[in-house]
Amino acid sequence: MSASENVAIPATIPQAVPVRRGMPAWQVALVVLGGLVVAIAPAFVLESFPLFQLTMAVIMGLAVLGLNMVTGFSGQISLGHGAFFALGAYATAILMSHLDWSFWATLPVSAVVCGLVGYGIGFPALRLGGLYLALTTFSLAVAVPQILKHKSIEDWTGGVQGLFLVKPDAPSWLPVALTPDQWMYFVAVAVAGICFLLCWNLIRGRIGRALMATRDHQTAAEAMGMDTATLKTRAFAVSAMVTGIAGSLSAVAVEFVAPDSFSLMVSITLFVGMVVGGVASILGSLFGGLFVLFVPNIAEAISKAAPGVIYGILLIAFLFILPDGFAGLLRRVAGRLRGRG
Amino acid sequence: MDGFAHQIIAGIATGGIYASVALALVMIYQATHHVNFAQGEMATLSTFIAWSMVEAGFPYWIAFAATVMLSFLIGVLVERLLMRPVQNAPVLTHVGVFIGLLLIVGNMTGWIFGYTTKVYPSPFTSSGPLMGGLISAHELGSTAVTLVVLTLVFLFFRYTSLGLAMRAAAYNPRSARLVGIRVGWMLALGWGLAAAIGAVAGMMVAPVVFLDPSMMTGILLYAFAGALIGGIDNPLGAVIGGFAVGVLENLAGAYVVGTELKLTVALAIIIGVLVVRPSGLLGRVVTSRV
16 A cells, blocks of 8 residues: 555565466366266266276376386386385285285375385485386386295285285265266275375476476486485385375285286286386376276287287387377377467 | 206307397497397398208208398398487387397287297207217307307408498498498398398307297397397407306306206396496496586
């Protein structure tokens, strides 16, 4: 009002001006609402098998997100994330079948276990640059089924036979009666949604920028005062945690875990999903999940070997033509449209 | 004691295979600073090609020679078509191309030749037991073949001008180019040689483990371990490392962890070497300026 009030604010203190780039609030609300509809509708539209597939696609997307956190954003190439996927799945399976825990109770345990193991693996990973880390994690991925089959832990893991689980039933307090398949879908979407939101929050903030700076130029990042070792090991922990949670979800969604379902192919699938979806892209991880679930199904109609061949060809094609993946393509298309409009 | 001696000798025989694959890995590493994850799958494909030639009635050694030459061509082609366009791309891209190659070659092999295990003939037979039954004719023969290959590779690099040109291209590409060496083709030759050596290793191991599309996955892992023990930039070290891993794996499998965890032994060796002494026992310690 009066001039003296304005003067009272020292010019040196920056004011918190809400800067909104891009969309106004009503558009944001519309996008959120649309997203919710897209997320909820399939549960009531799809038959139970396609719904199960969609559930698995969401779960794979979450696992790819985990891989993206360490390989995409932190630049540490991992070809062994199937190991964390297996660890999460087995953590949940063992707690549910041996100790009769409820599924929800096993999630935090699985997250903590995978996070700790990932943190532990992050330390030797610090000493191994690029290719060596890829090599080591590759051998980890090859060794996983053998370790799971080993006799000394057979009492817990069920050995070659694996463990059977039962999907949790939908709680009775819900207004609509849901089948276990529908409920499982919502559980997967909700858990994945929370994880995506948390990762997005982590990446767009201070820590995310520090991670990417470390990835792009470690020496410069160190010179700027970033603790690159801590950043990298913690990125590994977060990554393992997210992929482990995806593993837990997959264990209950499939209702079965066995050593041979966690072969090298799982790790490679996650890697393919990451490249195709978009390296260092949060939303791209979801595309990756959809891709790795639905493309092999289509390809399998041709031959048993076809999914692998098509994976390989598409992987190389993407690296050559679209190195920033599907998400990069969308970004470019959107950019061009905006430029014209 | 007899059992122990047999384990060691069997270890040396399988170690010879690991040594050849390790040598193939080191060759590519020296030329391009890449570790080819698809080396095992490429060797398996070569072995299947040899198998179909033997099945078609060709004499063993003709099939052998033809396969080695064909594998050499495949290796050169892969470098020209897949690696050359991305040679300046980040490591992640290279790893991605290797994985893509692994998927394509591995699954194509299964697609064309089927997933049933096949018996691959051994060229080495004997009428009686050798060395008091300690070693089979095939073990002795394949070790000999391995040693011959290693000697040839050594002679090639040490005494031919092409070998010298390849070493120059790997050691200092820019200067090599200035004195008129076609560096790009040297890399392709390196890939070809590696594929040919891998093919020999595949044909030597197939009679032991039986032929199927996933035959080399484990072997590749041991070869990695061997190459790392010896130092990934040292061919002689890789060979010694390969033999060492063979013996170690056999002893550990027989006396310590049992056969179910043999692959985990390779994993433990890889992690152990990389963490304790990343340059290997015989490798150069690289200090880089930042």
